[in-house]
Amino acid sequence: xxxIIRYPGKIKKGVSHALVSQIDMISSLASLLKIxxxxxxxxxxxxxxxxxxxxxxxxRKYIIEATxxxxxSVRTAQWKYIEPGSNxxxxxxxxxxxxxxxxxxxxxxxKSDPGETKNLAIHRPDIIKEMTTLLKTIKESExxxxxxxxxK
Numbered sequence: 812x813x814x815i816i817r818y819p820g821k822i823k824k825g826v827s828h829a830l831v832s833q834i835d836m837i838s839s840l841a842s843l844l845k846i847x848x849x850x851x852x853x854x855x856x857x858x859x860x861x862x863x864x865x866x867x868x869x870x871r872k873y874i875i876e877a878t879x880x881x882x883x884s885v886r887t888a889q890w891k892y893i894e895p896g897s898n899x900x901x902x903x904x905x906x907x908x909x910x911x912x913x914x915x916x917x918x919x920x921x922k923s924d925p926g927e928t929k930n931l932a933i934h935r936p937d938i939i940k941e942m943t944t945l946l947k948t949i950k951e952s953e954x955x956x957x958x959x960x961x962x963k
Contacts, residue, residue: 829870
């Protein structure tokens with residue numbers, strides 16, 4: 812999704828393919844403005860100012876996304892894995908897009924298939940294993956962090 816930043820004298824014109832998320836706006840803008848955020852605020856927001864300003868071309872290691880069926884997906888610079896969902900609508904005929912609600916694993920190579928039209932899950936069990944492990948690790952760490960937060 813396009814995102815435009817204009818900051819004359821600070822950011823050079825160009826296109827970046829760094830992996831960033833809109834959720835990072837809070838921490839990134841706080842960094843730019845040299846503002847300290849209150850403890851435990853914006854816990855999912857990371858300081859990606861260097862990526863936004865073109866000084867880092869990689870960005871985040873991953874982004875977590877939610878589907879319409881309450882399942883999750885994890886995206887890296889190259890891959891997007893969507894965990895199996897419910898039997899909800901799988902396809903939106905009005906917008907001509909797949910909704911991420913399939914009952915099977917989905918894996919897309921975003922470099923060669925940015926439109927997510929070819930599910931490679933059956934052909935790349937190695938990447939499925941890597942991505943499911945990553946998603947499981949993230950879920951477990953978030954659950955632990957949430958439990959610690961409510962105890963305080």
